[in-house]
Amino acid sequence: MSLLQGTTSCELTEKLQGELTADQIPKGDPAALLQGVYNAQREPIQGHVSVFALQEVSTDARIMPTRGPDWDDNGKWRQLFNHTWDGNNERVRDTFNQLEGIEYAATDLLRFDPTVQQAAESRFLRAWAEFLLLDLYDQVLYREPGERLNNLARVRKGTEALTFIVSELNAIQKDLSDASVSKATKDAARVLLMKCYLNKGVYANRAAPTFAAADMNQVITLADEIINSGKYSLTPNYFDNFAPDNGAIGRENIFTQENAFGNGGPLRDLWKFVSHYNMRPVDGYNGPAVPGTFYDLFEPTDKRRGVAYDVAGGPANPGRRINVGFLIGQQYNLVTDAPLTTRSGAPLVFTKDVNLIETGADLEAKGIRPIKYPVDYASEAKGGNSSENDHVTFRLADVLLMKAEAILRGGTATSAGTYGATPLAIVNALRTHPSRGASALPALTLDILIDERGRELYSESWRRNDLIRFGKFLAARKDKPQSDPKYLVYPVPQQQVAINSNITQNPGY
16 A cells, blocks of 8 residues: 555634634734645645645646556545546545635634735735635635634635735735745735736636636846846756755755655655655655656756765765666665565666556556655654655746747846846746756647656646646547546535535536
């Protein structure tokens, strides 16, 4: 059986245990409540089983094969990959409940006299949770601060929900700081606004979105404000953005979730889930993989495809084996460089070929393994379930790619920073940077750009959002036929529909 990271964050709002009153909270300590809202992001947004599962496993960039008796899990992963889920799918249900828990906690804080900045940060975190709920489920349940829990939560859908999120972000931006990227800042609000304007036409009509030039110009203006600030730059090594010390060296990162050993989220799932049982010095659960078609999007010279990356406290890696990016071919012990084997003693050779249901003698080794975050070997050596890698939510590369897309979709070209004014120039500035090492593209279309977003942002929980916006999410792929349009949104969990008459289930479910 596979090992799953447990969830500990808030359940759906109707199950929250009672209501806090003002005299139950230390006066002058809304900061503790705000930190609780930040921490509540960890379970649903980090790791492999919640937002990541819904945004990545449902796409062409990730596959969770059943390997003989391993990773069956009552078919919940196959449902995500095949687009056959319903309102009772565990991952669909738990992710909704966790995100609503953030929304509730951020709202409830507002009744306990926070400072102006604390209130702005809490409202930003609420807007971020609501954006994810809108993107995934097209419905956001909400209450007002202090509203009793026996009042049924109300619902905002589609463009109404987006309008509220945009109005919140515009209202609070001036009250946010420019401090640590692990906190809500003005630039974090700008990037989330970019996401809102870029996807505005999607949330109005996911099956056939349109893109207004005025919305695209908003994306471009916000991008230029971030670029011209001079606070962010492309890192010398692409994987610095995700390393155990990325809080210090991740120059591209704009908004992260801070992790520390003993006080962090389940980010280590992102390497534990994919690593084979016999890999050393980190043994894993031998689960997810990347389809060969996605791997083939990369040029051999593209460093984003994989490098030998050194981290403090890590193994010597005497053979300079690729240990971050995509692991393919014979795998080696990174301490001794001895070839690894499967549990049956066969060579551990990761292959491009992988099926949703694997049988046969080599089922353990099927599939290329993606590791975006360099392993925090020092934390692994201590034991426990946390790492020092800060989880990356927004970064400069995404800002550049969104600006290029907005110009392609009818926005007015501008020049900011050293990246050029045309979509092609912007994308090539990113691709040809020494940290990526890819060749310059001769031309740029939307079809080429969606591939580039895949190359740049794989394993960052944006693939489903991107594929829907580019009209490619429902397409047939290996082991999956063309999908019904109802799968452009997830269903609201059936247990929520059953207890709240304000909710109308999404069409087709």
